[in-house]
Amino acid sequence: MTEQEARMRRITDVPCVGKTSADLVQGIQRHYLRTLGQHTSSHVKNYKYQALAFAIRDRLMECWKNTKDAYEEQDGKRAYYLSLEFLMGRALGNAVLNLGLDEEVVKALHDLGLDFEEIVEEERDAGLGNGGLGRLAACFVDSCATLQLPVTGYGIRYEYGMFRQHIENGYQMEDPDHWLRGGNVWEVERSEYTQRIHFGGRSEYYHDDQGDLRVRWVDSNDVLAVPFDTPIPGYKNGTVNTLRLWKSAATDEFDLGEFNAGDYAGSVASKNEAEHISMVLYPNDSSENGKELRLRQQYFLASASIKDVLRQWVNVHGEDFSEFSAKNVFQLNDTHPTVSVAELMRILMDDYRLTWDEAWDITQHTMAYTNHTLLPEALERWSVSLFSRLLPRVLDIIYEINGRFLTVLAQKYPGDVERQRRMSIIEEGDVQHVRMAYLAIVGSFSINGVAQLHSDLLVEGLFADFYKLWPEKFNNKTNGVTQRRWMAWCNKPLSALISSEIGDDWITQLNELQQLELLVDDANFRERWSACKRQNKERLSKVVEEVCGVRFSPDAMFDIQVKRIHEYKRQQLNILHVIHLYDRIKRGDTANWTNRCVLIGGKAAPGYYMAKQIIKLINNVAEVINNDPDVGDKLKIVFFPNYRVSAMEIIAPAADLSEQISTAGKEASGTGNMKFMMNGAMTIGTLDGANIEIREEVGRDNFFLFGLTTDEVEAIRPNYVPNNIIAADEDFKRVMDLIECGHFSQFEPGLFAPITGSIRCHDDPWLVAADFRSYIDAQQEAAEAYQDKERWQRMSILNTAYSGKFSTDRTMEDYNREIWHLTPIRPKDETCVPPRHLCD
Ligand code: 26W
Numbered sequence: 001m002t003e004q005e006a007r008m009r010r011i012t013d014v015p016c017v018g019k020t021s022a023d024l025v026q027g028i029q030r031h032y033l034r035t036l037g038q039h040t041s042s043h044v045k046n047y048k049y050q051a052l053a054f055a056i057r058d059r060l061m062e063c064w065k066n067t068k069d070a071y072e073e074q075d076g077k078r079a080y081y082l083s084l085e086f087l088m089g090r091a092l093g094n095a096v097l098n099l100g101l102d103e104e105v106v107k108a109l110h111d112l113g114l115d116f117e118e119i120v121e122e123e124r125d126a127g128l129g130n131g132g133l134g135r136l137a138a139c140f141v142d143s144c145a146t147l148q149l150p151v152t153g154y155g156i157r158y159e160y161g162m163f164r165q166h167i168e169n170g171y172q173m174e175d176p177d178h179w180l181r182g183g184n185v186w187e188v189e190r191s192e193y194t195q196r197i198h199f200g201g202r203s204e205y206y207h208d209d210q211g212d213l214r215v216r217w218v219d220s221n222d223v224l225a226v227p228f229d230t231p232i233p234g235y236k237n238g239t240v241n242t243l244r245l246w247k248s249a250a251t252d253e254f255d256l257g258e259f260n261a262g263d264y265a266g267s268v269a270s271k272n273e274a275e276h277i278s279m280v281l282y283p284n285d286s287s288e289n290g291k292e293l294r295l296r297q298q299y300f301l302a303s304a305s306i307k308d309v310l311r312q313w314v315n316v317h318g319e320d321f322s323e324f325s326a327k328n329v330f331q332l333n334d335t336h337p338t339v340s341v342a343e344l345m346r347i348l349m350d351d352y353r354l355t356w357d358e359a360w361d362i363t364q365h366t367m368a369y370t371n372h373t374l375l376p377e378a379l380e381r382w383s384v385s386l387f388s389r390l391l392p393r394v395l396d397i398i399y400e401i402n403g404r405f406l407t408v409l410a411q412k413y414p415g416d417v418e419r420q421r422r423m424s425i426i427e428e429g430d431v432q433h434v435r436m437a438y439l440a441i442v443g444s445f446s447i448n449g450v451a452q453l454h455s456d457l458l459v460e461g462l463f464a465d466f467y468k469l470w471p472e473k474f475n476n477k478t479n480g481v482t483q484r485r486w487m488a489w490c491n492k493p494l495s496a497l498i499s500s501e502i503g504d505d506w507i508t509q510l511n512e513l514q515q516l517e518l519l520v521d522d523a524n525f526r527e528r529w530s531a532c533k534r535q536n537k538e539r540l541s542k543v544v545e546e547v548c549g550v551r552f553s554p555d556a557m558f559d560i561q562v563k564r565i566h567e568y569k570r571q572q573l574n575i576l577h578v579i580h581l582y583d584r585i586k587r588g589d590t591a592n593w594t595n596r597c598v599l600i601g602g603k604a605a606p607g608y609y610m611a612k613q614i615i616k617l618i619n620n621v622a623e624v625i626n627n628d629p630d631v632g633d634k635l636k637i638v639f640f641p642n643y644r645v646s647a648m649e650i651i652a653p654a655a656d657l658s659e660q661i662s663t664a665g666k667e668a669s670g671t672g673n674m675k676f677m678m679n680g681a682m683t684i685g686t687l688d689g690a691n692i693e694i695r696e697e698v699g700r701d702n703f704f705l706f707g708l709t710t711d712e713v714e715a716i717r718p719n720y721v722p723n724n725i726i727a728a729d730e731d732f733k734r735v736m737d738l739i740e741c742g743h744f745s746q747f748e749p750g751l752f753a754p755i756t757g758s759i760r761c762h763d764d765p766w767l768v769a770a771d772f773r774s775y776i777d778a779q780q781e782a783a784e785a786y787q788d789k790e791r792w793q794r795m796s797i798l799n800t801a802y803s804g805k806f807s808t809d810r811t812m813e814d815y816n817r818e819i820w821h822l823t824p825i826r827p828k829d830e831t832c833v834p835p836r837h838l839c840d
Contacts, residue, residue, distance in 0.1 A: 024101070024108035025108045036054075049120075052092070057185060060233055064242070066238065075316065075327075076822065077327045077823070080328070082331065084301060085128060087130075092119075097488060098234060132563075136479055140153075141241060149820075155301065160279060162644070165641055165642045191226055196222050200390065201392065212353075215349070217346075225247070231243075286378045296390065299390070302338075325365035331368050335380045338436045341440065343394060383431050385432075399426070402426050406420050423438065447466075450669040451476070451668060451690040477814050477818075479690060479811060480674065480808035487679065491653040510809065517797075529797055557657060558657065559657040561599070562601040565604040570661050570768060575614070582625050583731070595633050596634075597637075599638055600638070600639055603642075610755070615639060616752075618639045621744050626638075648672070652681075662688045665688065668689055673690060682795055691703075697802040698799050704782045722762065725770065
């Protein structure tokens, strides 16, 4: 240790941050006064939230440092999760839970006259994602920290996250989500690791001082990438991993032309373009619209993250990359960060002088790609002209990768020009495009789908040619969710009941829940189980009444569909069933009726017309049903506005029935389905995505199955005549009549013609009519099952008991065993593990 280091040590030699409620009170008070400058008379609750958040953050800091130290010291293999989306939600409750401080925090706040649940509500969701893919990334980093895997998340620090949704006259309205307003306690700016990112310009060939011919990217417009780090605590284990999000900033180089012309203000204003890159998350989750700014975002993330990893590598190993691929792996979350493949090549060759073969060997052994969708319209393609204008040097490299790849193909399949055309990374046509999925496949050693069916369909369909060429690259990794957030945190009553019976090992070993099976015959346990569900339903009812003005009786069955609004997810089918129930009530067909409260929530992409019409239909149907005195408690329906992570934390624990009703073969996996199952809801669903595995785990008697299978879906298409199906089914006909006669659009006849028209259309890709009858029948089965309280209780318990497979702890162990090969690392100093008396 140098003299200077010895002195510096005194800076970091701060007193220990204690973990009793008294210590916490002190911490909260100190931050309230000294960090936030607040007076005791202030009534702004948000400052109280911030003071607590700072106090909790203090208790993560040393572990964070110790974790980094341990990773550096061990110098083992590391993984980087590259994702344009991290849908983190709120951080406070999760940090408190993972630090084992729940009880002490409640006590501390109580001493200060505050209520934890109220304070928690002050935090804004970090909504830096659209839906499943973004939330999966968030669950992954939680599980990696809990498993003590050295994994860093890399993403973009969007100034505006997923838009906030409100409903006006039944229609979705979008409001900007300026989530950083009021500050973000959890992030730490690390401007010392700022990176410089190139755009535009051109490639230049030159001879270096050793006379070698080399390429460099010149005349570029550069943008700075400034990292902000967020701590990701593991569960009571002293590990705190890092989520590093990049913010764009202008360089300090003024536009010299404008500056010299005396337009100082103008030249400063032109910095805007650079700062726009990290301004807003694109709210599309299934169709790519080819916008330039989006490609800028993708390259910005890829380049900044790879440079950051290489910076750390060179710091430790110098410019010797022989071990690089043995010690680093990048997991690409869909094709969004796939330009990384070419960027890693570029930097290794242009900046570090590696040969093509050396660089390619490293790249191909470091990149792994996860696909999240089968929808062809979601497959990213960028026009070559846009690419060449924005990233000329990167495009050179993509062309070279493709050229060499096509040579391999030509050797393997001589004369098969058609195959070369099909598999080329560059799609020919009027306009040439770069096929990002193919770039990802060619550049990666591992390609995975996110549920067994999805992975099977990928190799049979979309990627069949590539599977034939490289079968060994393809694998499945079924998704999961973290039980820390989706059970331990969001469902306190049920967690307490479970832990009182089988202990709390399930929090890190979800398979332990299987022990619950032994308790299904215990009537007393079943009653207590129901009481928890009821308490959760009461909590949701309160919220529904507040935000929708509709009373949900906790006696009714809570029937819930929350997810992005998309035709393939078939919210239309759900609403047809609701209208059918309404029709039955109006006809007096209500013998043995099961009261239902239907909740539908989710955001539509702002440019997705049909999805927005579906929201309008749901709202109009709700308006009629909820105000009809004949209906009363028999049926209630709401569209829950602004569905988001923190809303799901209240919704999932309260669900009786989980709607997973996509057209078979369209939903890659689904993860909401897992959250509901874990919280003891029954699923009504098709054989799609992870539904299949859910049904396998819980058993067919505990799952309401309906609908065509993937094979049947494909078989029926050529002869599909929905009008015949409708005409032959009296119930169906009446439902369509009710919509078409304007019963739900009294002042706007024909308003829903696009929806009914698409259901009646012989090439309706989502085959709504084909599944109508079996859906209605399965719903009837569910209604009858709900009436048998004991049966329902048993099924509910079994759903939770068999949800063990769907923990992201299992998913991450699978990734690690079969793709990453990381060794878990414990931080040396375990000061951050809560003292025993606090975690018992
Ligand atoms: C803008 C282009 C685009 C295209 C696709 C943006 C985002 C996407 C994602 C692939 C959409 C998405 O979130 N997919 C979901 O990923 C989940 C996690 O694997 C799966 O559970 C869902 O089934 C899948 O729809």
